[in-house]
Amino acid sequence: MSSSFAVVALGALVQSGLGLAAKVPSTAQVVDWKSFNVLENVLPPAEANDSTTFLWPGVTEKSLLEKPFHIYDDEFLDVIGSDPSLTLIATSESDPIFHEAVVWHSPKDEVFFVQNAGAPAAGTGLNKSSIIQKISLKEAEAVRKGKLDEVTVTVVPSNPQVINPNGGTNYKGNIVFAGEGQGDDITSAL
Known part of the structure; x- marks a missing residue:
């Protein structure tokens, strides 16, 4: 140049x-x-x-x-960073994973996210809540480099259950998820 x-x-x-x-x-x-x-x-x-x-x-x-x-x-x-790429790191036949509420947990270098609520193929909505999941960024980098086919997508149990989570953030060392609720009987909550 x-x-x-x-x-x-x-x-x-x-x-x-x-x-x-x-x-x-x-x-x-x-x-x-x-x-x-x-x-x-x-x-x-x-x-x-x-x-x-x-x-x-x-x-x-x-x-x-x-x-x-x-x-x-x-x-x-x-x-x-200096070398970004778009890489498919996981797929699912029925669950609409990687929808929203992405939160990076730096101590374990994991990313938390939620699946989509209400998708007919997953059976979520009024009869089934969407769920919180996580992946390892170390595994994601291995997929990007061709050393692994897919990352392990782990379901994260919440207690109390977050009903149809659709937002999340780091807060005072914890991860807070917002839930949109479910129908007329279960209200939205944090």
Whole structure:
């Protein structure tokens, strides 16, 4: 890369509000979200709605998929690191795993999450609550490197049971999950 091009590229990053000190990985791209906060033209709902993909000026679906890690804030580089990848680490025939409420437990380097509630294939909803599960990040990295086929997905029992968990966070050394409840008889709870 010529030095003049490097200066132009750096200038573009600084101008976009992202003072990226680290090098952007090859699978990532910087997104200047301020450039499309106000669009010159907005398509009518018949052409742009919940069934269409929002593509702001200057990008294509292909360009976004080719570099799937989109950096809206330079602190995201700390999250994705220097070599991010998209890797399928586990599958399930019936349970809709990896839905939401993702919480990293740093002492054991595990990630907790919940499956989807209400999916007909899993039988969740009014008759069965979704569940809390966890994986080891060490196993996830082994899958990423091709040393393991899938991670072990472990069901985490909760007492009292969290009914249809759908949110979670670290709080004072513990993990707190929010439950959406179940029908008219079981209210939402933490």
